[in-house]
Amino acid sequence: MMLKRTAVWLVLLCPVGAMAADAPPGASSCSGCHPASRTVDTPVKRLIGSNPAEIVAAVQAYRSGQRSATVMDRIAKGFTDDEIKAIADWYGAQKD
Amino acid sequence: MTGSPSRRDVLKTAVATAAAAATVPLPALAQNGGGRVVVVGGGFAGATCARMLKRLDPRIAVTLVEANQTFIACPFSNEVIAGLRDIKAQQFDYRKIADDKVVMAFEPASAVDPQARMVTLAGGTRLAYDRLVLTPGVDLRWDALPGYTEAAAERMPHAWKAGEQTLLLRRQLEAMPDGGLVVITAPANPYRCPPGPYERASLIAYYLKTHKPKSKLIILDAKDAFSKQRLFQNGWKELYPDLIEWVSLSSGGKVTAVDPASMTVETDFAKHKPAVANIVPPQKAARIAELAGVADRTGWCPVEPTSFESTLQPNIHVLGDACIAGAMPKSGFAANAQAKVCAAALARLLGGQKPDDPRLINTCYSVIAPDYGITVAAVYRATNGQLVEVQGSAGTSPVDAPKAVREQEAKLADGWFKTITGEMFG
Numbered sequence: 001m002m003l004k005r006t007a008v009w010l011v012l013l014c015p016v017g018a019m020a021a022d023a024p025p026g027a028s029s030c031s032g033c034h035p036a037s038r039t040v041d042t043p044v045k046r047l048i049g050s051n052p053a054e055i056v057a058a059v060q061a062y063r064s065g066q067r068s069a070t071v072m073d074r075i076a077k078g079f080t081d082d083e084i085k086a087i088a089d090w091y092g093a094q095k096d
Numbered sequence: 097m098t099g100s101p102s103r104r105d106v107l108k109t110a111v112a113t114a115a116a117a118a119t120v121p122l123p124a125l126a127q128n129g130g131g132r133v134v135v136v137g138g139g140f141a142g143a144t145c146a147r148m149l150k151r152l153d154p155r156i157a158v159t160l161v162e163a164n165q166t167f168i169a170c171p172f173s174n175e176v177i178a179g180l181r182d183i184k185a186q187q188f189d190y191r192k193i194a195d196d197k198v199v200m201a202f203e204p205a206s207a208v209d210p211q212a213r214m215v216t217l218a219g220g221t222r223l224a225y226d227r228l229v230l231t232p233g234v235d236l237r238w239d240a241l242p243g244y245t246e247a248a249a250e251r252m253p254h255a256w257k258a259g260e261q262t263l264l265l266r267r268q269l270e271a272m273p274d275g276g277l278v279v280i281t282a283p284a285n286p287y288r289c290p291p292g293p294y295e296r297a298s299l300i301a302y303y304l305k306t307h308k309p310k311s312k313l314i315i316l317d318a319k320d321a322f323s324k325q326r327l328f329q330n331g332w333k334e335l336y337p338d339l340i341e342w343v344s345l346s347s348g349g350k351v352t353a354v355d356p357a358s359m360t361v362e363t364d365f366a367k368h369k370p371a372v373a374n375i376v377p378p379q380k381a382a383r384i385a386e387l388a389g390v391a392d393r394t395g396w397c398p399v400e401p402t403s404f405e406s407t408l409q410p411n412i413h414v415l416g417d418a419c420i421a422g423a424m425p426k427s428g429f430a431a432n433a434q435a436k437v438c439a440a441a442l443a444r445l446l447g448g449q450k451p452d453d454p455r456l457i458n459t460c461y462s463v464i465a466p467d468y469g470i471t472v473a474a475v476y477r478a479t480n481g482q483l484v485e486v487q488g489s490a491g492t493s494p495v496d497a498p499k500a501v502r503e504q505e506a507k508l509a510d511g512w513f514k515t516i517t518g519e520m521f522g
Contacts, residue, residue, distance in 0.1 A: 074474065
């Protein structure tokens with residue numbers, strides 16, 4: 001009982017940003033090119049708050065060559081379908 | 097730096113120490129469930145790691161130790177050398193990182209005691225840590241090339257750390273008469289920024305072609321192959337025919353000695369007398385890594401690939417150019433990606449959990465001309481204690497891409513720099 005209460009207390013103490021600790025493998029690298037901030041001047045799309053299904057479809061199309069890419073054709077080949085979905089879901093759930 | 101410090105460096109340190117004495121806080125104290133992390137080095141790895149860690153778990157007390165108040169980024173500094181960019185575009189400060197409640201200590205670290213878990217700063221301040229992150233970058237090896245000393249670098253710049261050296265090389269190119277010879281020497285692997293010497297050659301060639309077209313550029317290389325080689329060589333053939341000559345190791349490209357007094361660059365087969373000599377010397381992890389006992393006899397730092405913890409000293413993590421990251425190159429993107437993986441691992445370790453099995457990405461842009469970009473990219477995973485490329489993910493831009501793709505990659509390179517520096521300092 002005591003343990004449980006401590007656990008709840010810890011969860012409450014964790015701010016929203018602490019969720020990022022649970023980012024799926026690979027997700028944290030994306031922000032090297034995909035800006036977290038809205039103010040960065042780059043042609044690269046923001047992933048935060050994007051529709052996960054659209055991210056998955058885009059990455060799969062890059063991987064298969066259906067969609068032309070510069071670097072995403074190669075990066076997409078480094079992830080399985082499950083890994084891509086986990087990353088897309090996580091970015092979709094992130095809020096500004 | 098390993099040699100005796102110049103007067104300017106001593107002065108700089110003294111000023112930094114005096115400035116820091118007023119601001120350096122008492123050693124961070126352990127907080128409830130948080131822990132104390134000290135990060136030494138505020139570059140692509142260190143600035144990212146400190147900031148991300150604080151965001152992941154604000155209870156962790158994070159101190160970022162950095163000698164300079166202004167960070168000068170190396171990526172895109174080749175454009176400064178070619179006169180295409182102001183060095184101000186390379187400069188960033190740590191104010192936003194401090195706003196995120198990372199404690200800044202603007203002072204060099206002078207010692208690490210891994211047993212006592214204590215970092216000592218140049219001014220004598222001692223910082224206790226639960227986990228230490230070393231991201232010190234590289235030192236140039238002043239003992240590796242006969243004749244190439246710190247004093248020689250004032251005449252024959254390396255420009256391999258952005259700042260005054262970058263501007264010195266720029267000034268020398270500006271002062272050179274049309275018809276002059278530029279020599280760039282490239283070291284054997286590993287070194288900071290594998291495609292860097294070739295991007296630099298490309299952009300200097302761009303400057304020469306547009307301003308001093310009778311000039312010539314020779315790359316003397318200690319290697320027989322280099323990063324993005326076919327793309328660079330195709331670009332040179334297309335844009336700078338007869339201007340760039342690459343001399344490989346097996347063609348006698350290895351530099352054996354330099355003499356700044358007579359401006360001579362020597363190989364086993366030839367003596368070159370360039371008007372401008374850009375010597376990129378062999379490198380190693382910066383000195384603090386050696387002092388902390390995390391560098392091995394190669395001069396670099398072996399790490400375990402899920403948390404980047406040193407395999408030589410517990411509770412010390414090494415990121416970026418200083419570490420041996422398996423197949424990952426020494427790039428700014430790689431350092432930033434490693435820093436985020438390390439930050440997540442530290443948050444878990446300090447919370448009593450195991451780090452996740454990570455995936456990391458590297459993307460590295462080079463520009464051959466302002467509207468001609470190329471890339472190499474790969475995804476990495478930890479296998480048998482090493483970071484290896486995920487099969488099928490590694491590769492460069494197509495060799496036969498149309499002009500529009502090269503233009504797009506040049507634009508994306510610019511966007512990348514803004515994004516990554518925004519994540520670090522914005």
